[in-house]
Amino acid sequence: MIQMIWAMDENWLIGKDNLLPWHYPKDLAYFKKMTKNSSVIMGDLTYQSLKSYYKTKPLPFKKVYVANILDASYDDAIHIKDIFKFIKETNEDIMVIGGKTIYQLMLPYADKLYITYVLKKHEGNVYFPSFDLSQFKCIDKSFEENLIFATYERIKS
Template sequence: MLAAIWAQDEAGLIGKQEHLPWHLPSDLKFFKQMTESNTLIMGRRTFEGMGGRPLPNRKTIVLTRDLTYQAQGVDVMHTLDDVLAYEKEFEGITFVAGGSMIYEEFLPYCTVLYRTLIHHTFEGDTYFPTVDWTQWSLINLSEGEQDEKNLYPFQFETYHRRNQSEQ
């Protein structure tokens, strides 16, 4: 199964200079819980923005056009088709984890979306691509707990792609 996972602000912002524009520990915990023992797909800049090292207990695939790119502890792939072939054989969930161009390329193939919506606006330079929400059904929504470590109100949302007959 191919799924996208991301956090965004009210304006769709997802990044600032290759980093998250906010600190939201509850979202990081959610990301960890969802992606552990599964596969992450990300672009080279997203991977390097995370420190250039794979996250523990996950397989990481870095998608790049650079045919000479190498990084320790990850698989490097160069085409959408390479990743889709991998995803068909993988038993778990293959999560698309950024950046914006990678999300845009893979959205048509995703069957599930996991979005953390932060009820605040931030400054940044990278936005999630436009989603045709008529193709998706919200199947779960839970409010995140705002506290001294999680300063902004937020919610976790799960969407499943609708069948053609539902659209």
């Protein structure tokens, strides 16, 4: 199964200068809970961003894949040069954790979405790509101050 998780504001903003545009401890706790035993894939820029938050601490995932078209090697992650080949061939459950480029490439393959709606407008420069949410049905929704945590499943045709 391919799952995706992200947080976006009312304008679908997700990033600012390769960092998150906000600090919502409840969303960080939710992200940690949903990803801690997962094999995750992210783009190189999101990997660099996470490393700037975690510094020397290990990334808190079961297994880490980093997509980068360029040749690269990572001490604590497996380099994926062709994400389409990877996603078609893997038997693992994968959680896609960003950023914009990787979300856009992986949306057609996603079975389940975990979206945090940030009920505000923030400043930044990276937006979630537009896509057709009507292909998914909402199966769970919970509310916190300034946040909605929603889970969607792809509608089987």
